[in-house]
Amino acid sequence: MARITTVGSLLVATASAQLLNIPALLGSLGPAPEDDPRFTNWQAPGPNDVRSPCPGLNTLANHGFIHHDGRNMTLPHLLTGLAEGLNMGADFTVLIGGAGLLSSPDPLGGAFDLNDLDQHNFPIEHDASLSRQDAYFDDDHTFYDPYWQDVLAYFQNGQTALKPAAEAIANRTRDSEAINPTFTYGFREFIFRYGETAIYLQSMGGSDADGVTRVDWVRSLFEQERLPYNLGWRPRAEPITIPSLGQMVFELFTVSPEAVPEGKKIFADSYKDVFEVLVGGSEVLNNITDGLAAAVGL
Numbered sequence: 001m002a003r004i005t006t007v008g009s010l011l012v013a014t015a016s017a018q019l020l021n022i023p024a025l026l027g028s029l030g031p032a033p034e035d036d037p038r039f040t041n042w043q044a045p046g047p048n049d050v051r052s053p054c055p056g057l058n059t060l061a062n063h064g065f066i067h068h069d070g071r072n073m074t075l076p077h078l079l080t081g082l083a084e085g086l087n088m089g090a091d092f093t094v095l096i097g098g099a100g101l102l103s104s105p106d107p108l109g110g111a112f113d114l115n116d117l118d119q120h121n122f123p124i125e126h127d128a129s130l131s132r133q134d135a136y137f138d139d140d141h142t143f144y145d146p147y148w149q150d151v152l153a154y155f156q157n158g159q160t161a162l163k164p165a166a167e168a169i170a171n172r173t174r175d176s177e178a179i180n181p182t183f184t185y186g187f188r189e190f191i192f193r194y195g196e197t198a199i200y201l202q203s204m205g206g207s208d209a210d211g212v213t214r215v216d217w218v219r220s221l222f223e224q225e226r227l228p229y230n231l232g233w234r235p236r237a238e239p240i241t242i243p244s245l246g247q248m249v250f251e252l253f254t255v256s257p258e259a260v261p262e263g264k265k266i267f268a269d270s271y272k273d274v275f276e277v278l279v280g281g282s283e284v285l286n287n288i289t290d291g292l293a294a295a296v297g298l
């Protein structure tokens with residue numbers, strides 16, 4: 001398969017040997033117009049469709065912002081779909097999507113299927129999820145309501161906020177630690193989990209400063225894997241970026257009752273750093289993303 005990467009000219013041949021014009025792709029990204037029919041066209045997955053442990057990707061697939069069958073997730077496809085549906089920034093999608101590619105049986109093929117993401121402990125899936133059981137109990141990807149109810153119990157008056165969101169993470173940590181003899185929890189898992197909370201808060205309308213948004217919008221994302229468009233939600237105006245998430249990871253940790261594993265310190269850059277270490281450094285990330293990582297400043 002042809003893979004020519006010429007970052008200097010920003011013209012690359014992807015795995016499918018198509019020419020990808022990176023500046024044109026990146027310059028075109030943003031949320032879809034409010035009247036885009038995909039916001040209200042929700043379809044449950046059919047028997048031949050695949051889904052993942054990620055409520056965000058499952059939701060976007062259910063609305064057709066990314067392939068409804070859950071397969072063939074390339075970075076250009078994800079960049080467009082995640083921006084149109086949730087205004088995820090290109091830096092986020094390239095960094096997390098690059099890690100996602102490592103879960104594919106053919107990481108250099110440039111695409112993964114949503115169910116590849118079930119793979120436990122590497123690259124992304126971890127114990128003590130908010131809404132899924134640990135892999136030790138067999139199924140790490142199907143929504144699991146009892147844990148989710150434990151999380152929701154922390155929110156008062158139908159509103160989220162940073163402190164109860166952080167307390168909910170800590171509750172899930174304690175529970176998994178108590179019941180799962182293979183419980184795995186290091187710095188990497190810690191950062192991912194705070195990052196995932198930052199993602200649901202920011203994508204469901206929480207401001208970067210306080211993470212306050214409507215619990216019914218968050219419930220729609222997790223429980224129905226549906227964008228809460230009919231409840232009044234709209235994609236936020238500002239893209240959700242690695243800096244906006246990294247800052248919220250830092251703020252969540254600041255109000256968290258948990259200590260950081262391995263005695264490490266958390267900085268606003270920790271979120272980005274953990275992913276870059278995971279994929280093997282920025283040069284590898286740039287290679288597996290066909291030059292997109294450098295183009296978005298990672």
Ligand code: HEM
Nearest residue numbers: 053054056097100117124125126129130131132196200203
């Ligand atoms: C290419 C982009 C993405 C990839 C590869 C990805 C992958 C994953 C994976 C593997 C997990 C499972 C981790 C675990 O809980 O064990 C996960 C969890 C999660 N993802 Fe994504 N994700 C992506 C984008 C998004 C987006 C756009 C959202 C927006 C809402 C999102 C929200 C979440 C949340 C909230 C969780 C935590 C679920 C829980 O704890 O039960 N993700 N993601």
Ligand SMILES: *[C@@H]1O[C@H](CO)[C@@H](O)[C@H](O)[C@H]1NC(C)=O
Nearest residue numbers: 016018072073074076077111
């Ligand atoms: C996968 O998606 C790419 C574009 O994102 C497309 O060119 C290719 O034909 C697709 N392959 C399959 C097997 O669907």
Ligand SMILES: *[C@@H]1O[C@H](CO)[C@@H](O)[C@H](O)[C@H]1NC(C)=O
Nearest residue numbers: 149150151153171172174175
């Ligand atoms: C987690 O929260 C639930 C609901 O509030 C509570 O019943 C449970 O005891 C908590 N678990 C731990 C380990 O703190």
Ligand SMILES: *[C@@H]1O[C@H](CO)[C@@H](O)[C@H](O)[C@H]1NC(C)=O
Nearest residue numbers: 005281283284285286287288
């Ligand atoms: C990245 O790709 C280039 C060009 O193919 C190669 O020379 C280099 O060794 C690769 N770097 C890493 C860290 O894989």
Ligand SMILES: [Mg+2]
Nearest residue numbers: 125126127129
């Ligand atoms: Mg998990």
